[in-house]
Amino acid sequence: MERDVLHRLLSDMLLSRAFEERAAEEYGKGNIVGFLHLYPGEEAVGAGVLNAAAPSDYVVSGYREHAHALMRGTPAREVMAELFGRADGVSGGMGGSMHIFDAERRFMGGYAIVGESYPIAIGIAYAIAMRRLPEAVICFFGDGAVNQGTFHESLNMAALWRLPVLFVCENNHYAIGTEIHRHSAVTEVYKRAAAYNIPAEKVDGMDVSRVYDATRRALDLIRRGGGPQFIECETYRFRGHSMADPGSYRPVAEVKAQMARDPITTAIGEAAIRLPTQAELAEAGADTIARLTARMVEAGHLAEVEMEGLRKAADAVVEDAVQFALHSAEPTMAAAWAHMTCNRRDEVLI
Amino acid sequence: MERDVLHRLLSDMLLSRAFEERAAEEYGKGNIVGFLHLYPGEEAVGAGVLNAAAPSDYVVSGYREHAHALMRGTPAREVMAELFGRADGVSGGMGGSMHIFDAERRFMGGYAIVGESYPIAIGIAYAIAMRRLPEAVICFFGDGAVNQGTFHESLNMAALWRLPVLFVCENNHYAIGTEIHRHSAVTEVYKRAAAYNIPAEKVDGMDVSRVYDATRRALDLIRRGGGPQFIECETYRFRGHSMADPGSYRPVAEVKAQMARDPITTAIGEAAIRLPTQAELAEAGADTIARLTARMVEAGHLAEVEMEGLRKAADAVVEDAVQFALHSAEPTMAAAWAHMTCNRRDEVLI
Amino acid sequence: MSEETLYWQALNKAMDTELEADESVFTLGEDVGLVGGSYRATQGLMAKYGEWRVRDTPISEGSFTGLGVGAALVGMRPVVEIMTVNFMLLALDSIINAAAKIPFMSGGQFRMPLVIRVPGGIAKQLGAQHSQRLEHTIMNVPGLRIAVPSTPQDAYWQLRQAIASDEPIILLEHELLYFSKGPLDILAEAPPMHRAANRRPGRDVTIISYSRHALLSAAAAEELAKDGIEAEVIDLRSLKPIDWDTCAASVEKTHHLLIVEEDCRFAGAGAEIAATLGERCFGALDAPATRLAGLDMSTPFNGTLEAASIPQVADIVAAARKLCRPAKTPVAAAAE
Amino acid sequence: MSEETLYWQALNKAMDTELEADESVFTLGEDVGLVGGSYRATQGLMAKYGEWRVRDTPISEGSFTGLGVGAALVGMRPVVEIMTVNFMLLALDSIINAAAKIPFMSGGQFRMPLVIRVPGGIAKQLGAQHSQRLEHTIMNVPGLRIAVPSTPQDAYWQLRQAIASDEPIILLEHELLYFSKGPLDILAEAPPMHRAANRRPGRDVTIISYSRHALLSAAAAEELAKDGIEAEVIDLRSLKPIDWDTCAASVEKTHHLLIVEEDCRFAGAGAEIAATLGERCFGALDAPATRLAGLDMSTPFNGTLEAASIPQVADIVAAARKLCRPAKTPVAAAAE
Numbered sequence A, B: 001m002e003r004d005v006l007h008r009l010l011s012d013m014l015l016s017r018a019f020e021e022r023a024a025e026e027y028g029k030g031n032i033v034g035f036l037h038l039y040p041g042e043e044a045v046g047a048g049v050l051n052a053a054a055p056s057d058y059v060v061s062g063y064r065e066h067a068h069a070l071m072r073g074t075p076a077r078e079v080m081a082e083l084f085g086r087a088d089g090v091s092g093g094m095g096g097s098m099h100i101f102d103a104e105r106r107f108m109g110g111y112a113i114v115g116e117s118y119p120i121a122i123g124i125a126y127a128i129a130m131r132r133l134p135e136a137v138i139c140f141f142g143d144g145a146v147n148q149g150t151f152h153e154s155l156n157m158a159a160l161w162r163l164p165v166l167f168v169c170e171n172n173h174y175a176i177g178t179e180i181h182r183h184s185a186v187t188e189v190y191k192r193a194a195a196y197n198i199p200a201e202k203v204d205g206m207d208v209s210r211v212y213d214a215t216r217r218a219l220d221l222i223r224r225g226g227g228p229q230f231i232e233c234e235t236y237r238f239r240g241h242s243m244a245d246p247g248s249y250r251p252v253a254e255v256k257a258q259m260a261r262d263p264i265t266t267a268i269g270e271a272a273i274r275l276p277t278q279a280e281l282a283e284a285g286a287d288t289i290a291r292l293t294a295r296m297v298e299a300g301h302l303a304e305v306e307m308e309g310l311r312k313a314a315d316a317v318v319e320d321a322v323q324f325a326l327h328s329a330e331p332t333m334a335a336a337w338a339h340m341t342c343n344r345r346d347e348v349l350i
Numbered sequence C, D: 001m002s003e004e005t006l007y008w009q010a011l012n013k014a015m016d017t018e019l020e021a022d023e024s025v026f027t028l029g030e031d032v033g034l035v036g037g038s039y040r041a042t043q044g045l046m047a048k049y050g051e052w053r054v055r056d057t058p059i060s061e062g063s064f065t066g067l068g069v070g071a072a073l074v075g076m077r078p079v080v081e082i083m084t085v086n087f088m089l090l091a092l093d094s095i096i097n098a099a100a101k102i103p104f105m106s107g108g109q110f111r112m113p114l115v116i117r118v119p120g121g122i123a124k125q126l127g128a129q130h131s132q133r134l135e136h137t138i139m140n141v142p143g144l145r146i147a148v149p150s151t152p153q154d155a156y157w158q159l160r161q162a163i164a165s166d167e168p169i170i171l172l173e174h175e176l177l178y179f180s181k182g183p184l185d186i187l188a189e190a191p192p193m194h195r196a197a198n199r200r201p202g203r204d205v206t207i208i209s210y211s212r213h214a215l216l217s218a219a220a221a222e223e224l225a226k227d228g229i230e231a232e233v234i235d236l237r238s239l240k241p242i243d244w245d246t247c248a249a250s251v252e253k254t255h256h257l258l259i260v261e262e263d264c265r266f267a268g269a270g271a272e273i274a275a276t277l278g279e280r281c282f283g284a285l286d287a288p289a290t291r292l293a294g295l296d297m298s299t300p301f302n303g304t305l306e307a308a309s310i311p312q313v314a315d316i317v318a319a320a321r322k323l324c325r326p327a328k329t330p331v332a333a334a335a336e
């Protein structure tokens, strides 16, 4: 994999991680209210998929989507301001963390009703197919979302009409507190795509380069008229389901073991001269980024200045985003009404 | 297969056919109003499955279900009276042809919303499982119904908790006017059960003994704790989707060819001394029962008196049912209110 | 200019015109293509425009309605047909949580030029599950508009207006109206989609209704006229928004308000009408705003009970008469 | 006898008692088991009763609600928890087309002892899709009952009554009430489930509300009292049926009616209340039946706008004051 791409992937992941950890802090301070579903642990999926996509592709996601928007290119300022509910938020403060929309970047929304994104994704794909454009739709969803009826309905239609959609399952093994063995009769999610004749593959979602490669291949097939494709990424979230969830339904040992597989650790490894050994990875433990970075720098695998640069850049972007959000005005009720009627044109109603 | 069983199967099929053809006539006279979805052509499925079931099993069906109720044992009188909307109808004239319920025979309803029967079936099965009873639920549905989201959701739960349900797909290749290739990406319905690890098999739904045997095997597995099972029966409806549908979206040649495979013809063949040849079957054409019976009687395969007896018995039951329905009173508004509040016990509301 | 046309033909003509005029218009639903729609509204259109623009779908209401939402997000103008309103319950997430909210939630970034056509109402002995009138279920949702055409002319106008609009609009069509006839002038200028129509001027009582019951109300008004009661009949045409000005002006003239609806009475559409006009016209009303509505009962299959479960012309006549002349005996009334 | 208890604890105790008493009672829903429910209503129950009776489900609202319907058909008494009312849109077919209609359609052959518990309402910045109040969407459905407990005591009573009842009942619980405290006396005799409660007697104006807004109305009444306005506060407790007698008796005493609801105004629950009482108490009302309701707007995420989108205590006070003393200046009012 090209060093440039790896650096981009690493930067995105570091930005996402820094953004999320800061968001958690701001949540603690009361600057962010409501549900807040964080992404740490799963960065390799978003970074891998989104870096492989073209600007002309569309993205549809769930409620854990503000990290996706960030990695898709929505300015951190606008994402943070939305989390703060401010007027300069990308959704004008009307949407919040679960409803990030960015028309300019074809980020077609965060949806908070599990399973709602499939139909919307195939609808966009239907339009692309009608217009015979070389575009595709990327549809993110979790392992829990696979059991919603719309999964079945939408995948059938996507396959029936060979629509250009890439279905990406972020399988973090849990639907809130319900582990996959307790919510799905078939736990290898990618196998369920066979019921619709949709080609599917499973990749290690903690390994960003594999996710990136699989996405490239799948998008390529789609653009060549191959119809919908399916990728299952096995991953893990380090935190609870949302800020309201301590995640105590998971064994501590499991969380620790998964944290050792921190995707950022892996990416750093690949961007550097040699991969860290399994032993090194295993030892890394919970605070992977800090500890591994220190050791890698020591070993000369990554120039200190380079790594520090990436990290600082991410921190600076996030700090700037928080300041921006803090100073952004609250939206007005007049703005809310304008959004409610944004499609009314010049028609005057009662 | 035992001669007794075959005779029972044949009687049921003849009754169903006679009942349906008469219902069509009564519809023409205006005695039956509303939607009326007839069963001719598909009798082997209902007869085969229901004769293999125990009285303690439950049945859940769709809107083409009054034939199922008949073959389950609901008196023809009460079914016909329901089609007429009369007080003596099995649902008191409140339900109509799409909503036959018969608590006594554990016939748990006809449902007119496609896909609605799966959740109800697994709910009954859940209760059975909790109570650890040797009972099963039979859930009928069409090929079109397989694309409803509840199929996916319910089969997953059935498999996850190993619920005692037998899913029976009556695949007649059409959802009203939409042929299966135009509504399903995977047209071999039984394969879709693999997405839930549910054992599935496909049988010739025009051959009543195969349906019967497959059902016996499946129910046996269920009662031995094998969890849900799935049978796809390939069949064909001779008439339009309902009385309102001329069925003109189907090629005439297709309809003719399928009619030659009339399941009743096949059953008669098996009940008799030798099977009719393919040539005989092919020649039989549209009016299979009349023509083939005549020829078989001629050839001495089935005693005239026996066959005539079965046929007459069926006709007599149907004639009696019509007379009963005609003389049954209309339900009163007071009865309707009583049904609305049948669950209120002694509670007095406003 | 105007020709006697069947309601379904008016819809068909509107669809045809819009499909012809704009490549971004397409329609989808169960059996809309090869079969031409359960009520013929899309008859002949697949042959003319091909299967991508007139798309037969699997039985997957939740997702094909959502497909319309997605397509609308990127500038298409989908017309989703849900075969009957009873199945719309399966599509409400796509309608309420997605279509109605996305333009707002996104801070005004997206348009939602989605049309959903739904036959509904009590037809002829279709049983409890196929006889629903769910107008009320969707009226409470901010972000949606609801049109209820009762004539071929309105069906034609309102479908075209709905397709042209960038807002999500639901057209509730009545199953018993598809084969009703009325004049259609395709060149006539359309009133705004939400404007109520005064179907018959009167001075004694205002009857407000919509869809098929607006026609029954007009028939009742003719009966009432023989009795010397001049009823003004307002056909709402739109249930969201409601044209309050037209309604209030009439009530202020007649001082009596009868609301006629096929929907079940409890929390039906009539409740909103009675509540708003009861408040707005409080001083003008000589008698309470009165609702005549369907029974709060699942629809019985039996034909006689089915008919008795919703207002018929005679019921409307009786209710209007009682409202206008509460204290008078029939003899005294006839002597007037 | 009575103990200060949190609302969720009252529900939890009711569930526990019923699970203990009757083997046919079971509960299911997303994360009701291991996690104990998003709002703790089922905390600790899986450990006590096992996974068959406290069942964690996949995210399949349409089907697991229908599962409850099927189980109820064969004599079980399922309590389905839909994690929030917003997801109930996915389960409406099972609720409206199946649960509500089967007893009727079958000619009275089947009971439907199904309970559906649903947290809902506007909580704290959950965004437009998670802030719905869908009472109105289900009020129009014959065959359903809807309870809206506002206190721990009512939550306890009404959940137990709902489980004991053979009718399908939906309990709308308010997300902001789970951690509210109130006295709970588990031995006290319960009033009928649908009986409205007079929370505060008064003579000048009747305020009718339900769920969380009944508490806000009571707080507003205290404010009003300082002003010399004695408001009578009726907490409906049940939205279907509604206890009209209690409401009407109050209006006939006070001659003024203010309806307070969190639901959007247009075609909200308040519309039915205003329509029925406007008709029934026409002669008694000195001013129009007035609704104070949520804005007809999707809920903004921003906290300030969110709060402004539904009635707050100050709004209730202002509306009641205006209704009672429309013409008077504040000074004149104070001098009374």
Ligand SMILES: Cc1ncc(C[n+]2csc(CCOP(=O)(O)OP(=O)(O)O)c2C)c(N)n1
Pocket: A064, A112, A113, A114, A115, A141, A142, A143, A144, A145, A146, A170, A172, A174, A175, A176, A241, D030, D059, D061, D083, D087, D090
């Ligand atoms: C229809 C619906 N049901 C329930 C919920 C509540 N809920 C939010 S997230 C979630 C779990 C989803 O799990 P998964 O799809 O695996 O995504 P993850 O959170 O693990 O990324 C649930 C049940 C919801 N938002 N929508």
Ligand SMILES: Cc1ncc(C[n+]2csc(CCOP(=O)(O)OP(=O)(O)O)c2C)c(N)n1
Pocket: B064, B112, B113, B114, B115, B141, B142, B143, B144, B145, B146, B170, B172, B174, B175, B176, B241, C030, C059, C061, C083, C087, C090
């Ligand atoms: C949810 C829903 N959508 C649409 C319909 C209208 N409809 C009734 S039967 C039918 C076709 C069903 O086909 P299939 O499941 O194959 O059963 P078949 O009629 O062939 O026995 C449709 C679309 C319905 N009743 N319910």
Ligand SMILES: [Mg+2]
Pocket: A142, A143, A144, A170, A171, A172, A173, A174, A175, A176
């Ligand atoms: Mg997950």
Ligand SMILES: [Mg+2]
Pocket: B142, B143, B144, B170, B171, B172, B173, B174, B175, B176
């Ligand atoms: Mg079929």
